[in-house]
Amino acid sequence: MKLYVLSAGAGLLVGIIYSLLNVRSPAPPLVALIGLLGILIGEQVIPVGKQWLSGTAFSTACAKAQAVNHVCGQLPGRQQAGQQAQSAEEKQS
Template sequence: MIGYVLSLLMGVAAGVAYGLVQIRSPAPPLIALVGLLGMVVGEQMINTARHHLAPASAPIAQTDDARPDPNGLVAGQMPKRIDGAARSP
């Protein structure tokens, strides 16, 4: 959202600068900008329709992996050897 506001403010600043120098901006005429706005609105309508008409996804089932490990292992940690000997890399 900040990007849109910043873009609008920079556009206004450029318009003021062109107005002070009394030259026409190279921006397309208003009719072309309205057409571009229509294209953006149409694209958003399609995306919104796809989002609302898409089938709802099934809820994710909780598996046994979601429970804490009774041995207190952390992901990626190797289990200790039963005989207590240290592992060599």
């Protein structure tokens, strides 16, 4: 339930920002896609920043935080869940 409340709060905040920028929902497709990209990148700022500030090279920090996988591809955990399911199937065979 807490996740839904936080999600609704984030949506409300984005709606307020849209209102301040005079962007109306549904946003034009390009504006919406750029906004979604910003959200994906923004989610990775803290994990990558922590690694980077600890002295890790930027590319290594991105790899450790799985930032590229999150922004450009499969979400972290889904690949791991798929591998676990596959190993469970192999054990049953």
